[in-house]
Amino acid sequence: MFVLVEMVDTVRIPPWQFERKLNDSIAEELNKKLANKVVYNVGLCICLFDITKLEDAYVFPGDGASHTKVHFRYVVFHPFLDEILIGKIKGCSPEGVHVSLGFFDDILIPPESLQQPAKFDEVEQVWVWEYETEEGAHDLYMDTGEEIRFRVVDESFVDTSPTGPSSADATTSSEELPKKEAPYTLVGSISEPGLGLLSWWTSN
Amino acid sequence: MQEHSPTRAPEKGERAARGSGSAKLPACSAAIPASTLARGAGTLARSAAAGTAVKCEVPGLLAAGVTRRDVMEVKDANSALLSNYEVFQLLTDLKEQRKESGKNKHSSGQQNLNTITYETLKYISKTPCRHQSPEIVREFLTAMKSHKLTKAEKLQLLNHRPVTAVEIQLMVEESEERLTEEQIEALLHTVTSILPAGPEAEQKKNTNSDVAMDEEDPA
Numbered sequence: 541m542f543v544l545v546e547m548v549d550t551v552r553i554p555p556w557q558f559e560r561k562l563n564d565s566i567a568e569e570l571n572k573k574l575a576n577k578v579v580y581n582v583g584l585c586i587c588l589f590d591i592t593k594l595e596d597a598y599v600f601p602g603d604g605a606s607h608t609k610v611h612f613r614y615v616v617f618h619p620f621l622d623e624i625l626i627g628k629i630k631g632c633s634p635e636g637v638h639v640s641l642g643f644f645d646d647i648l649i650p651p652e653s654l655q656q657p658a659k660f661d662e663v664e665q666v667w668v669w670e671y672e673t674e675e676g677a678h679d680l681y682m683d684t685g686e687e688i689r690f691r692v693v694d695e696s697f698v699d700t701s702p703t704g705p706s707s708a709d710a711t712t713s714s715e716e717l718p719k720k721e722a723p724y725t726l727v728g729s730i731s732e733p734g735l736g737l738l739s740w741w742t743s744n
Numbered sequence: 745m746q747e748h749s750p751t752r753a754p755e756k757g758e759r760a761a762r763g764s765g766s767a768k769l770p771a772c773s774a775a776i777p778a779s780t781l782a783r784g785a786g787t788l789a790r791s792a793a794a795g796t797a798v799k800c801e802v803p804g805l806l807a808a809g810v811t812r813r814d815v816m817e818v819k820d821a822n823s824a825l826l827s828n829y830e831v832f833q834l835l836t837d838l839k840e841q842r843k844e845s846g847k848n849k850h851s852s853g854q855q856n857l858n859t860i861t862y863e864t865l866k867y868i869s870k871t872p873c874r875h876q877s878p879e880i881v882r883e884f885l886t887a888m889k890s891h892k893l894t895k896a897e898k899l900q901l902l903n904h905r906p907v908t909a910v911e912i913q914l915m916v917e918e919s920e921e922r923l924t925e926e927q928i929e930a931l932l933h934t935v936t937s938i939l940p941a942g943p944e945a946e947q948k949k950n951t952n953s954d955v956a957m958d959e960e961d962p963a
Contacts, residue, residue, distance in 0.1 A: 541826075541828060541831075541903065542825075542826040542827075542828070542830075542831045543821075543822055543823070543824065543825055543826060544823045544824040544825075544826055545818060545820065545821050545822070545823060546818070546819040546820040546823045547816060547817065547818050547819060548816070548817045548819055549816040549817070568853075568854070571854065571856075571857045572853040572854065572856070572857070575856045575857040575860050575861075576856035576857070576859055576860035577856070579818070581821070582818055582821050583821075586831070586835075586860055586861075586864055587834065587835065587838060587857060587860065587861060589834065611819070613823065615826060615831055615834065617864075618821075618822075620896060622917075623896070623900065624900055624904065624914055624915055626871070626904070641867055642863045642864070642866055642867040643860055643863035643864045643866075643867055689914075691914070732914065733910055733913075734908075734910035734911055734913065734914045735914065741908070741910060
């Protein structure tokens with residue numbers, strides 16, 4: 541689920557923090573910059589693991605702060621392909637089942653990856669697995685708050701850095717705000733035996 | 745006297761430095777040694793301990809070799825896999841450290857770090873990982889050597905502690921071809937005996953043993 545990522549960055553320490561230990565200031569700055577943020581094509585950054593190398597610190601003319609090039613390792617949430625994860629169902633919609641891990645919310649299980657046959661109950665707004673046995677069909681509801689085991693089948697990174705003003709005329713009348721896209725989304729699947737709500741597979 | 749805008753923050757060190765070079769400012773005012781700004785001796789000692797000297801010179805003298813790349817670089821996006829237990833340990837230690845140092849001055853910019861550590865700790869605490877220890881993990885990995893599993897499969901077994909054969913089939917690729925039924929049983933036995941169970945399973949075990957004791961009493 542978590543990986544270690546080696547990165548290099550230049551950290552700026554303002555003069556009023558010069559009395560603090562350099563390592564502490566740098567750790568704080570790096571965490572301030574990266575914690576709980578998604579880095580494009582890398583993953584969701586959690587916290588600093590360690591600092592591997594500090595290069596010389598420079599003070600440039602016109603700016604009283606010191607600039608240090610830091611080599612460090614960061615703990616990043618980046619599940620590998622086909623990894624099994626356990627999360628909580630956040631809700632259901634016609635697009636599929638939305639799952640959350642608490643610290644990461646943008647996980648979707650599309651309808652085709654649910655245990656088949658599945659149907660969407662419009663009244664209760666939940667997805668239902670119509671489980672067939674010899675006695676008849678059981679309707680297994682995927683309710684909000686239930687723990688669910690799923691496999692990661694795909695991930696997508698969206699570059700959400702701001703773009704310059706577009707020259708198109710359509711954007712002058714902004715009836716709708718630009719859609720907020722999640723920078724990092726996972727697509728899951730529960731179409732195998734053993735996957736789905738934990739309560740479906742526990743043998744008590 | 746040449747016009748020199750003091751508040752212009754240099755985008756690229758070389759450009760600004762070249763400007764100041766041509767302004768013929770005396771070297772002492774352009775290049776303020778960082779040592780006079782660092783009031784505590786601790787700062788210098790710290791960076792000396794880190795093995796680098798806090799120098800200060802006017803960059804842009806290309807001999808200094810400073811290429812100001814302001815963009816953060818990712819050197820290796822996959823340098824190592826971490827188990828949930830390692831992340832749990834790291835975050836718990838971080839939380840202890842920050843509690844000790846006092847959080848008054850940290851609150852403003854540290855909100856993101858607080859949020860993510862709280863949520864991640866909350867998530868990991870509900871998994872079986874919270875009762876693990878470095879010795880248990882080492883024991884687990886040595887016991888796993890005989891089963892010939894890939895690193896990713898061993899990591900999943902460590903993080904999830906499967907108790908049924910169905911879960912093993914999910915985590916081990918092509919388990920029907922690679923493992924016989926006895927091997928799967930042996931694997932399950934290794935996993936459940938070495939790795940401690942999660943918090944709810946522990947509770948259930950305790951209530952079961954209590955029930956057993958009550959049954960014995962009337963006899």
